[in-house]
Amino acid sequence: MNKLKLTSDFDSTADFILYEGDIKELLKNVPDNFTKLVVTSPPYNIGKTYEKKLHIKDYLDEQKKVIQECVRVCHPEGSICWQVGNYVDNGEIIPLDVLLYPIFSSLKLHMRNRIVWHFGHGLHASKRFSGRYEVILWFTKSKNYTFNLDEVRVPQKYPNKKHFKGPQKGQFSGNPLGKNPSDVWEIPNVKSNHIEKTVHPCQFPIELIERLVLSLTNKGDWVLDPFMGVGSTAIAALLHRRRVMGAEIVPEYNKITRERLELAESGHLKIRPMERSVYDPNSPNKNIPPKTIKIYSFSEQLDFLEKSQLNFFENPNKGGI
Ligand SMILES: C[S@@+](CC[C@H](N)C(=O)[O-])C[C@H]1O[C@@H](n2cnc3c(N)ncnc32)[C@H](O)[C@@H]1O
Numbered sequence: 001m002n003k004l005k006l007t008s009d010f011d012s013t014a015d016f017i018l019y020e021g022d023i024k025e026l027l028k029n030v031p032d033n034f035t036k037l038v039v040t041s042p043p044y045n046i047g048k049t050y051e052k053k054l055h056i057k058d059y060l061d062e063q064k065k066v067i068q069e070c071v072r073v074c075h076p077e078g079s080i081c082w083q084v085g086n087y088v089d090n091g092e093i094i095p096l097d098v099l100l101y102p103i104f105s106s107l108k109l110h111m112r113n114r115i116v117w118h119f120g121h122g123l124h125a126s127k128r129f130s131g132r133y134e135v136i137l138w139f140t141k142s143k144n145y146t147f148n149l150d151e152v153r154v155p156q157k158y159p160n161k162k163h164f165k166g167p168q169k170g171q172f173s174g175n176p177l178g179k180n181p182s183d184v185w186e187i188p189n190v191k192s193n194h195i196e197k198t199v200h201p202c203q204f205p206i207e208l209i210e211r212l213v214l215s216l217t218n219k220g221d222w223v224l225d226p227f228m229g230v231g232s233t234a235i236a237a238l239l240h241r242r243r244v245m246g247a248e249i250v251p252e253y254n255k256i257t258r259e260r261l262e263l264a265e266s267g268h269l270k271i272r273p274m275e276r277s278v279y280d281p282n283s284p285n286k287n288i289p290p291k292t293i294k295i296y297s298f299s300e301q302l303d304f305l306e307k308s309q310l311n312f313f314e315n316p317n318k319g320g321i
Pocket of ligand 1: 021022023024040041042043044051200202203204205226227228229230231232233247248249250253
């Protein structure tokens with residue numbers, strides 16, 4: 001079995017590039033138009049353990065430097081997804097997407113959705129309503145972009161609904177593959193009892209990134225997360241046969257990323273399945289249990305594909321891929 005090829009600096013033959021330092025350094029070595037998807041949750045400048053709180057103008061200048069480089073390395077048919085919440089100053093909230101949007105539009109990106117990510121857990125506010133959503137700003141680099149909607153359809157609310165008149169009377173009215181998941185996503189955030197929880201205070205649920213990886217990239221494409229944290233984007237990308245790169249400045253988080261990767265490679269990492277609906281106290285037994293995943297190196301997948309294709313051409317009745 002081939003081990004996953006993990007490198008610590010840019011290498012176009014790697015499965016996973018984990019740069020243990022400032023993202024601006026890694027980006028210097030990445031060629032133009034290289035990666036199909038950039039997806040990240042940047043530091044929010046709210047004084048988390050891993051960040052120094054900057055004046056908001058300096059914070060935006062720093063973000064602009066990284067975003068400009070992300071646009072340069074993004075493939076012409078690629079996407080950039082920036083997941084953010086609120087900056088809080090003296091009890092007042094300032095939505096970061098509002099501040100960041102002008103940077104993206106000045107770089108001539110095309111905005112496709114402002115996805116609202118709704119979740120159930122968080123701080124209980126006493127002087128305002130408790131915050132229960134963040135957003136994902138999705139931009140494409142051009143008008144011709146990868147979007148695989150069928151990969152991420154969700155079950156219809158009324159799957160048996162039929163046309164009641166007209167030439168299609170009696171036929172099912174909804175798409176049999178399911179419906180468009182819309183721009184409001186209800187996905188639990190990673191809090192203490194979530195199966196994916198590590199010490200990181202704000203890690204992505206893997207299923208959130210799976211949806212973006214599946215819809216905005218194809219197998220073999222590159223995914224970049226400039227602020228990698230504990231490697232959630234990497235797990236989502238590798239699980240679906242993409243390659244991935246990113247940077248993280250905190251050594252402890254990089255250690256956890258490596259541990260999660262080893263667990264996934266040996267087939268022991270547990271994640272919350274995409275198909276699982278949010279907890280419903282009225283039907284607690286309906287929950288799908290966590291699933292255990294295994295990831296493979298890209299070259300191993302190619303071997304597998306070549307062998308099954310060969311098998312198919314030598315003996316078509318046996319079936320292939
Ligand atoms: C919001 S967290 C991302 C968490 C990540 N989505 C996950 O699932 O674990 C932002 C991360 O960016 C890291 N970071 C901050 N500045 C950085 C820089 N200049 N280069 C690389 N990483 C940085 C922080 O240490 C932090 O872990």
